[in-house]
Amino acid sequence: MAEVSLVRPAKVRWFSAFSIHNGLSVWCGAMFGAQVLFAFYLLCIYLLPTLVGATEILQQSGSIKGYQDGDAVGNFIFLSHVIPAALLSVSGTLQLIPSIRNNHLQYHRWNGRFFLTMGVLGAVTGLYLTWVRGARLSDIGAIGITLNGLLIPVFVALAWRFALLKQWNSHQRFAVHAYILINGVLSFRLFLMSWYFLNQGANGNNSTLDGPADIALSFACYCVPMAVYELCRWAQSAGRSVRSVAAVTVWVMACGTFIGMLTAAAFMWSPKLVAIYS
Secondary structure: OOOOOOOOOOOOOHHHHHOHHHHHHHHHHHHHHHHHHHHHHHHHHHHHHHHHOOHHHHHOOOOOOOOOOOOHHHHHHHHHHHHHHHHHHHHHHHOOOHHHHHHOHHHHHHHHHHHHHHHHHHHHHHHHHHHOOOOOOOOHHHHHHHHHHHHHHHHHHHHHHHHHOOOHHHHHHHHHHHHHHHOHHHHHHHHHHHHHHHHOOOOOOOOOOOOHHHHHHHHHHHHHHHHHHHHHHHHOOOOHHHHHHHHHHHHHHHHHHHHHHHHHHHHHHHHHHHHHHO
């Protein structure tokens, strides 16, 4: 999900609108829309109640082992996990916009440092909440997102290292993978809601998120985007057949993300906000 430059054919063809570059732009746009909606949801559910001291709203958030009276340490870690996520949702995508990278280098650097640092903080606090505080529905169902959390510091460190070495191609590669991993929790929601939409309901899912589809989606939500990004990088120097496969794959991801965004907003986030604030 970063800029991929391909040599344009001299003759414009009807399918040029569905190129890899355009597909990546639409995919990033859909992801950015989902991030803005998710950020708004988090701000309404967690940040605003925290600022005004409305603990009753925090207790109605529906989070697994969320805000609990008397658990000062656990509540602090919980809020340190969810509130920065709202800021990360927007700042990360801004790193992918070529005009910002090229024309506002200082902003790109400091925003990148903020995003990567907060991403590691979110991973550490998320692992603590999952396995120490017990914020999980099942052990098996939590394995996918746990691996996601463990990979974040690894790819953040690689992205940071290559930036310090001024190896920009490698930096971009691992920074995009870090971006995908840091957004894994949101991506899981989008994948899950897209799955529900396509199947018109649950299919291999259960209430503890350890059904076969739940487990597959908990890994796919970051493994698939990372694989697609690598496919796009390969397509830059590959033949036409690889570019065609990459273009179709990117557009499928873009459409799936858009569907996930709409269904998550309509059936996951909006009902909770209406129930709490009505």
